[in-house]
Amino acid sequence: MKKRGYGIGTMWYGVGNTASNNPAGAFVEILDDGTVNVLTGCADIGQGSTTVLAQIVAETIGVCLADVAVVSADTGVTPDAGATSASRQTYISGNAVRLAAEKAREPILAKAAEILNIPIQRLILKQGKVWNGDQPTELTVKELITKCHGEGILTLGHGYFNPKTTMLDPENGQGNPFATYAFATQIAEVIVDTETGMVEVTKIAAAHDVGRAINPQSVEGQIEGGCAMGLGYALTEEVVIKDGEIKNPALSTYLVPTSMDVPEVYPIIIEELEPSGPYGAKGVGEPALVPTAAAIANAVTDALGIRIYDLPMTPEKVVAAIKSAKGKKSD
Known part of the structure; x- marks a missing residue:
């Protein structure tokens, strides 16, 4: 039957290691042609983290995904990102590359604010252009990079993220692990x-x-x-x-x-x-x-x-x- x-x-x-530090770091550089290099220690073991990290960087800088190159898990050149375990890499390394990308784009936004005479808080990078709120301007990311580099200003950023946790109290097991x-x-x-x-x-x-x-x-x-x-x-x-x-x-x-x-x-x-x-x-x-x-x-x-x-x-x-x-x- x-x-x-x-x-x-x-x-x-x-998500992440239990009640202990588990940081990740990253470097992001925006090159003259508008492409982006990302250095991350995050090991992609088939879960697709390299793609996800590239997407986060592309979104942050406002460029196409195809313009982002990721070098991952090379102990010779990439910063530590911790283990690919505990379902942590999208959350922790994702934050690290986002923060690094934000640092790398700061000079671009600053130069755009200077040229447009618009407060930097109103500007965003999207689709390869500078936007004033929901309106695109005539400035492109590529030409702003050229202006920055021409003045000796590097569009380079580093970032790291370590989630906030609290050790467990050994007496009653309370905490925020x-x-x-x-x-x-x-x-x-x-x-x-x-x-x-x-x-x-x-x-x-x-x-x-x-x-x-x-x-x-x-x-x-x-x-x-x-x-x-x-x-x-x-x-x-x-x-x-x-x-x-x-x-x-x-x-x-x-x-x-x-x-x-x-x-x-x-x-x-x-x-x-x-x-x-x-x-x-x-x-x-x-x-x-x-x-x-x-x-x-x-x-x-x-x-x-x-x-x-x-x-x-x-x-x-x-x-x-x-x-x-x-x-x-x-x-």
């Missing part, structure tokens, strides 16, 4: 075969508060990837150890989900702007994974009326739990 069930998993997650938090809720639909113990996850709806989605497509990819990882944690991935030796070191025995196993995932991006984040952004990396297994486990419970506490919920464990529940009823 096949039974359908639904389950919910909800989580909150602290993170500057911001990510929130998410996921709902899973499963079909459980009571004869074989197979659990099929058919759908996952995943709503994540990311502050602001700097790159919405990348955020959706993070959510979908996190759900796939959570699926493996819930149903298939188990390290078998006996006498200190891993007995399933190969992918033929340590079973990760394939494309055939991953269900329909419906990523829902919630944008509740984080005041301390770059343009309101915060992290989404690990939060995408955290609630998935709980949602699937709750869905299995809804389908069977049985709570399974041991992950992964392999077919053998599911069948054993069903038989155990039947035995208790017969007693």
Whole structure:
């Protein structure tokens, strides 16, 4: 018999290192031709941070994304940005490059204010031009850079960001260990075969508060990837150890989900702007994974009326739990 069930998993997650300093630095230089060089220690391990940091710099300076070149994670030339962990790089390195870009653009805005005789507070850089509020002026970023460099003024900036945290009180555990938090809720639909113990996850709806989605497509990819990882944690991935030796070191025995196993995932991006984040952004990396297994486990419970506490919920464990529940009823 096949039974359908639904389950919910909800989580909150602290972005960055717990109650400790974890700063990131960056350098930004605007060149004569209007292109921009960015030096950041942030290591892109596939999560797309290089693209996101380039977007933040492009937005801050008012140039095209294609005009921003990022050199990242080169210990010979880039400043420290801390580890790519704790879902911290968009939030922390994003702030670092934003602050560096703001420093680099200061001479440009100052020169524009001088030429236009307009208060600098009213000027912004956008689409390669200087804008007076919501009206473009005739001044371009490129010509202002040329004027600055001609006067020996460099359009160069550095910045760093270290989120404000408070150490935990050892006596009562109170404190403020993170500057911001990510929130998410996921709902899973499963079909459980009571004869074989197979659990099929058919759908996952995943709503994540990311502050602001700097790159919405990348955020959706993070959510979908996190759900796939959570699926493996819930149903298939188990390290078998006996006498200190891993007995399933190969992918033929340590079973990760394939494309055939991953269900329909419906990523829902919630944008509740984080005041301390770059343009309101915060992290989404690990939060995408955290609630998935709980949602699937709750869905299995809804389908069977049985709570399974041991992950992964392999077919053998599911069948054993069903038989155990039947035995208790017969007693």
